[in-house]
Amino acid sequence: MSIFVNKNTRVVVQGITGKEGMFHTRQCMAYGTQIVAGVTPGKGGQSLDDIPVFNTVRDAVDKTQPNCSMLFVPPAFAADAIVEAVEAGIELIIVITEGIPVLDMLKIKRYLHGKKTRMIGPNCPGIITPGECKVGIMPGHIHQPGGPIGVVSRSGTLTYEVVYQLSNHHIGQTTCIGIGGDPIQGTQFIDVLEAFEKDADTKGIVMVGEIGGQAEEQAAEFVLKNMKKPVVGFVAGLTAPPGRRMGHAGAIISGGTGTAQSKISVMREKGIHVCENLGRLGEMCADVFSQYLK
Amino acid sequence: MKIHEYQAKELFRLYQIPVPNGNVASTVQEAMDAAKTMENNFPMVVKAQIHAGGRGKGGGVKLAKSLEELQTFSETILGMQLVTHQTGKEGKLVRKVLIEQGLTIQKEFYLGIIIDREKASIVIMASTAGGMDIEKVAEEHPEQIIKVCIDPLMGIQPCHARQLAYSLDIPASAMKSFTKLVFSSYLLFLEKDCSLLEINPLVYTAAGEWIALDAKVTIDDNSLFRHPEFKEYRDIYEEDPLEVEASTYKLNYINMDGNLGNIVNGAGLAMATMDMIKQAGAEPANFLDVGGGATQEMVEQAFKIILKDTKVKGILINIFGGILRCDVFAQGVVKAAQKTSINVPVIVRMEGTNVTEGRRILNESGLSLITAIDIKDASQKVAQLMI
Numbered sequence: 001m002s003i004f005v006n007k008n009t010r011v012v013v014q015g016i017t018g019k020e021g022m023f024h025t026r027q028c029m030a031y032g033t034q035i036v037a038g039v040t041p042g043k044g045g046q047s048l049d050d051i052p053v054f055n056t057v058r059d060a061v062d063k064t065q066p067n068c069s070m071l072f073v074p075p076a077f078a079a080d081a082i083v084e085a086v087e088a089g090i091e092l093i094i095v096i097t098e099g100i101p102v103l104d105m106l107k108i109k110r111y112l113h114g115k116k117t118r119m120i121g122p123n124c125p126g127i128i129t130p131g132e133c134k135v136g137i138m139p140g141h142i143h144q145p146g147g148p149i150g151v152v153s154r155s156g157t158l159t160y161e162v163v164y165q166l167s168n169h170h171i172g173q174t175t176c177i178g179i180g181g182d183p184i185q186g187t188q189f190i191d192v193l194e195a196f197e198k199d200a201d202t203k204g205i206v207m208v209g210e211i212g213g214q215a216e217e218q219a220a221e222f223v224l225k226n227m228k229k230p231v232v233g234f235v236a237g238l239t240a241p242p243g244r245r246m247g248h249a250g251a252i253i254s255g256g257t258g259t260a261q262s263k264i265s266v267m268r269e270k271g272i273h274v275c276e277n278l279g280r281l282g283e284m285c286a287d288v289f290s291q292y293l294k
Numbered sequence: 295m296k297i298h299e300y301q302a303k304e305l306f307r308l309y310q311i312p313v314p315n316g317n318v319a320s321t322v323q324e325a326m327d328a329a330k331t332m333e334n335n336f337p338m339v340v341k342a343q344i345h346a347g348g349r350g351k352g353g354g355v356k357l358a359k360s361l362e363e364l365q366t367f368s369e370t371i372l373g374m375q376l377v378t379h380q381t382g383k384e385g386k387l388v389r390k391v392l393i394e395q396g397l398t399i400q401k402e403f404y405l406g407i408i409i410d411r412e413k414a415s416i417v418i419m420a421s422t423a424g425g426m427d428i429e430k431v432a433e434e435h436p437e438q439i440i441k442v443c444i445d446p447l448m449g450i451q452p453c454h455a456r457q458l459a460y461s462l463d464i465p466a467s468a469m470k471s472f473t474k475l476v477f478s479s480y481l482l483f484l485e486k487d488c489s490l491l492e493i494n495p496l497v498y499t500a501a502g503e504w505i506a507l508d509a510k511v512t513i514d515d516n517s518l519f520r521h522p523e524f525k526e527y528r529d530i531y532e533e534d535p536l537e538v539e540a541s542t543y544k545l546n547y548i549n550m551d552g553n554l555g556n557i558v559n560g561a562g563l564a565m566a567t568m569d570m571i572k573q574a575g576a577e578p579a580n581f582l583d584v585g586g587g588a589t590q591e592m593v594e595q596a597f598k599i600i601l602k603d604t605k606v607k608g609i610l611i612n613i614f615g616g617i618l619r620c621d622v623f624a625q626g627v628v629k630a631a632q633k634t635s636i637n638v639p640v641i642v643r644m645e646g647t648n649v650t651e652g653r654r655i656l657n658e659s660g661l662s663l664i665t666a667i668d669i670k671d672a673s674q675k676v677a678q679l680m681i
Contacts, residue, residue, distance in 0.1 A: 076519060101487055101517035102409055106446040109414045139616045139647050155562025157614045183411040210562050213411045236565040239572045247546045247561025247583045255429045277573055278566045279670030
């Protein structure tokens with residue numbers, strides 16, 4: 001089993017004719033993901049390889065029945081594209097786009113409240129259920145199918161590093177999710193932790209955080225109160241200077257809150273196995289999850 | 295993007311948020327002229343314009359009671375290296391001062407608008423503890439700060455302003471003007487894509503008027519594509535010269551105090567790499583994220599920028615190729631090495647898409663690179679190199 005995506009997931013790519021959209025659509029196809037349609041307004045009727053391109057998400061849904069969207073639309077048009085996908089009934093929207101204004105995301109977040117659509121991102125690498133379905137820009141080959149570990153992270157390449165170490169230690173993954181580096185996220189740590197806790201095949205979780213906000217602290221509280229499965233944690237940014245945006249819009253220590261040190265101590269307090277040294281994360285997981293590994 | 299107080303006040307005027315009569319000046323003569331246009335109606339305030347708080351405590355804000363005093367203060371402040379708790383010990387060079395009309399203050403308040411990421415909404419904060427360090431107030435007396443959350447879809451309602459006004463115990467006669475002020479501030483925040491708007495202090499004058507005595511506005515970097523008007527607001531003198539250069543190549547670079555330079559792809563991995571350098575006993579000289587779509591030219595420029603930093607005694611490259619292919623990156627490294635004389639040791643750790651090809655390019659380049667097989671190995675090699 002897995003969470004959010006599996007071999008039956010049918011994907012429509014919004015912004016499929018752009019450079020990034022095209023490249024990653026092909027990468028996902030090559031991994032085995034069912035990409036059933038693409039959408040670019042004005043380019044309906046064209047196709048990418050054998051994938052039909054439509055003018056609207058509604059057309060794509062009517063003709064090809066996707067349930068998931070992978071979105072590469074540029075920042076200026078991203079909010080509009082998300083609304084279009086929601087109204088066409090897409091259940092899961094993966095927003096890869098980086099650089100969407102935060103006020104746009106505030107509105108989208110509120111708009112999504114109470115709707116059945118889940119959004120992951122923005123500014124995220126996407127989601128992968130190894131061996132079944134990759135909806136995102138991560139390198140597929142570093143993943144090891146079959147579980148038993150779920151991975152959730154605010155980062156992109158740092159997630160690849162973590163997954164790579166897991167696979168090197170022969171620790172497979174059920175599903176790996178990048179929730180994105182922006183201050184406002186469609187899906188948060190807690191949503192993913194909750195889903196992993198319910199997933200029978202996931203036996204343990206690796207949670208990768210970074211400086212800024214209170215999401216890691218809230219997740220730690222959730223772990224203590226609601227989870228039986230072991231969680232290994234990592235937080236990037238121990239050396240980050242306060243007040244500076246460290247690449248990600250959400251990675252900023254402001255007003256003395258959101259430091260890596262304070263996150264790490266709260267996570268430890270609430271029972272998360274925190275690894276402070278990235279080079280040893282794989283070893284630590286092998287140790288903490290040993291009883292679930294073959 | 296941070297902007298200056300005088301620029302924030304320009305925005306305030308645009309939104310009918312009252313600010314003191316004032317003019318910005320780059321020279322003492324301009325400062326004197328500014329005073330003249332305000333009919334030499336003393337007292338006036340001379341305020342240093344730098345992108346940092348705590349200017350008053352650092353000696354960057356002075357009250358002038360005469361033209362002579364105004365001249366003296368302008369002479370002192372213009373060109374001074376102003377040190378505050380936010381500038382670092384080297385301080386910041388003051389290139390502009392704001393000359394403003396002095397006011398008779400009856401009461402000081404605080405008004406701020408921010409984005410609360412946990413609540414996913416805009417929050418308006420107000421306090422009677424105006425003119426104080428609000429972060430300190432929040433820490434020591436959180437009950438003195440009133441917060442109202444605004445639904446991003448509904449927008450601000452009169453009830454929000456009322457809630458603030460009653461909590462602040464504002465006199466009935468000032469209610470209407472206060473509501474207008476709060477609404478205008480909120481509208482400015484929305485329309486100009488602010489990530490922070492702060493009026494500290496917001497003063498209520500003896501004449502019964504609200505005036506924003508100070509103004510601090512930060513614009514959401516992600517929104518700049520729809521605000522061409524802010525291009526001229528960018529003050530590159532407030533930024534580190536290497537950071538300005540890096541930004542022209544779309545490199546995410548932050549200069550730090552250490553001596554081990556590093557080039558990484560992805561912000562999270564870059565932060566984790568800096569941490570790893572520190573744990574290995576060295577200090578990172580920078581944060582540098584070449585991004586997912588780095589081209590050969592960007593990699594080349596990344597090298598050049600790091601090598602321009604004279605503190606740098608070694609470089610660690612940590613690349614996890616996803617979108618960025620290792621072969622493309624390796625070609626960039628080789629090109630950069632050919633064009634720039636790399637006179638410091640370079641440790642390379644590379645993994646991911648097309649890594650075999652990338653390693654081959656580096657091996658056959660004839661460059662003397664120290665190869666690390668993984669993060670742990672890289673960390674040990676950093677330790678050997680730096681200690």
